[in-house]
Amino acid sequence: MEYAIILDKISKSWPGVLALDEISFQVKKGTIHGFLGPNGAGKSTTMNIISGLLPPTSGEVKVLGQNVQGLQNETQKFIGFLPEHPPLYLTMKVRDYLEFVTKINLRKQDYKNFDVNKCVQEIIERCSLQKVEGRLIGNLSKGFRQRAAIAAALVTNPEIVILDEPTVGLDPVSIIEIRELILSLRERHTILLSTHILHEVSLLCSDITIINNGRILSSGPIEEIKKTFTLGRVLKTEVETWSDDKKDYFFNQFNIDSLDINKKSNSVELTFYLKDMEDIRTRLSSDLINMDCGLLAFSEEKIDIESFFKKITEKDNLNRI
Amino acid sequence: MKFWLQGCYELYTKEIKDSFLSPFVYILSASFILLIGWIFFSLLVASKDITQGSLTTSIIAPTFSMMRFVFMFVCPLLTMRLLSEEKKNHTIELLYLSNLSDWQIIISKFFSSLTIILFMLALTLLFPVILSLSGYSDWGVVSSSYLGTVLLSMAYISLGLFTSSLTSNYVISLIISIFMMLGLWFLVLSAATTSNYIVGQILKYFSDVYHYEHFVTGALRSYSFIYFFSFMFFFLFGTHQSLGRRNW
Structure with missing residues (x-):
């Protein structure tokens, strides 16, 4: 090179x-x-x-x-x-x-x-x-x-x-x-x-x-850096109903790092940050249906460069503190 | 050498074009010639009543002495922007990254200011012409006065260039220059008040006024040439050192 x-x-x-x-x-x-x-x-x-x-x-x-x-x-x-x-x-x-x-x-x-x-x-x-x-x-x-x-x-x-x-x-x-x-x-x-x-x-x-x-x-290379810094998959779902007691179930069932809950007027947006790249899309969507959450939408988030940059600089700033 | 001079010439012509395309030089020149012209005219009118002495002592010497005082303000006004504005506008980076050396930048800026001073001095050539109409013929004194004024301007320009290299704020550069020049002038006053002869002589030697007065009276002294050239070299070298730091 x-x-x-x-x-x-x-x-x-x-x-x-x-x-x-x-x-x-x-x-x-x-x-x-x-x-x-x-x-x-x-x-x-x-x-x-x-x-x-x-x-x-x-x-x-x-x-x-x-x-x-x-x-x-x-x-x-x-x-x-x-x-x-x-x-x-x-x-x-x-x-x-x-x-x-x-x-x-x-x-x-x-x-x-x-x-x-x-x-x-x-x-x-x-x-x-x-x-x-x-x-x-x-x-x-x-x-x-x-x-x-x-x-x-x-x-x-x-x-x-x-x-x-x-x-x-x-x-x-x-x-x-x-x-x-x-x-x-x-x-x-x-x-x-x-x-x-x-x-x-x-x-x-x-x-x-x-x-x-x-x-x-x-x-x-951009893609390699993204891979290095992205810890796991990011799955985004939209459901009709959500209660906090269901949160523990999902944390026990799957290898979840964190969960963002965004309440909208008629629905709730859930973003699951996984600890690894394991494909749990089928199981997660089935569980959301079985637990009567009323699944409206399900997608895998491609982490964009802005969130990825924010993530690594925040991490560095925290390490320095 | 030719290539080195060509680099200086490119920056010099740019500076000259910039100066003569802006109203600043014309306003400054007009103010200068009006002020000096008014002094010359007043002295000329007053000389009718003077029975002792010559036109040299009654008109030429006071006019040139006043010119020195005016140049204490004109030169810093001309030089204040030379490098400080380049720093302020970040165009100094363009010069630093070019093939021009620091010395080429300094020499080009120095001669561009000197050209403007010579342009201003050329406007005063009318005074000797007027004097010649009344039969004045002591051209040796007039020539040495002009020579002294050019050397003094060169010294002041080098000082102004140095202060301009210290800061990106041209008002600060102007103030520092004027105070330094006033300081040099006050050395002569201090020399007159001291009772110690040697200290008095040393103080006098360091003052530009002392050397300039020699030229105005038509007495060319080798040590005055040495003084002005050392003064110039000292401040141009200081400018070179200042540019060399580059830790903006």
Whole structure:
């Protein structure tokens, strides 16, 4: 397996604050890797370290096999970075801004032969900025500003693109457009995408890393992580009547971890969280019928990424207390 | 070297374009020339009644002394945003991640501010022209005064650039710069009050006013050049160290 980014025991501390505590994870080449975590978890600090903006207190970051600390100003050859706050000059026109970013990123060997106009035109087309290329960045909508910032991250045609919360603060239409843009980048780049919008991760990413309180909780393919953290089946039923004395019966009969009871106007919704993956659907539905609960609906819940993320971060927070 | 200068040129032209496309530079320049022009005109009118001394001592020297005082406010106003605004808007990250070195960023910003100061000084060239109409011909003093003003501006810009690198709040940067410049000015006043000759000389040497006055009177001293260039290097080096910390 070829990795584009390898983090090995990275720590970052400021006086009195340990922002990152020996975090390690890898990003596979050619994938969109989601970097998940609540606000203040350490996502932006990690991304700043990978891009070479911040030095780690200890540990090693390797980008395409090379140590980032040794690269200094050379990281832009490999990494295009969109920070949390897009670095835009609001008084510049989009084309002028992209030309400026291209010129200050030129390498010595490219300096004489590089066609800046051609490169900028290509980026403008890739990021669908043709309509606004002559407008001041300060007059653009947030969506277009974000596109311009992503375009700036792509001017050096880097192999790796790091996007720190690229859809934050955008309207739903712009969010969809930015997601489509990110998906289109997958063909040419490895993408590390930080977000706390879990739905976004399930739409875009094949692999994820979850960080909380400066520690990595899990890293790998989404489905594998879900399996690891999901303890058992989740069965959802809707019945006409329910009394608490029946609860003990079901707990005795089946390997149930917990039961959520949600009373509605004409029915009761029951969610059984099992301790394992044993298939008890037939027995459970029969028992609900036999005990005159009046079974109205029965289904198996696929645990969504939001509840799964909530579950593991809550568990980590509890462990820390 | 050519490649290094090309990088500086790209940032320098961006800064110059930004400055001359905003009304700030024009408002500042207009205020400066109105204030200095008014002082020059007042001195010119008053010189009719002066029977002793020359136009150099009655007009040129006081005008340039006043210019030094005005630059104590103009230079920090020009430099306050140079790096603090880049920090505030997070565009400094774009520069850090580019191929530009910290020195290239500093030099480009320094020369962009110096260009604006030279633009302002160019507006004052009208004064010697007016004086020449009345037969004034001591161009050596005028040239050395302009040279002194340029060196002083360069020193003030380097100080302003340094304070701008310390904070993302440009008002704080402005206040620190002005207080530091006032502090340097007060060194001369302290030198005059001390009874210890050596301490007095040392205090004088550290004050920009002392060195600037040499230029205004047409006396070019090598140690004044050394002073201004050391001052500049000290604060530009401080700016470099400040940018190097990067622990925002």
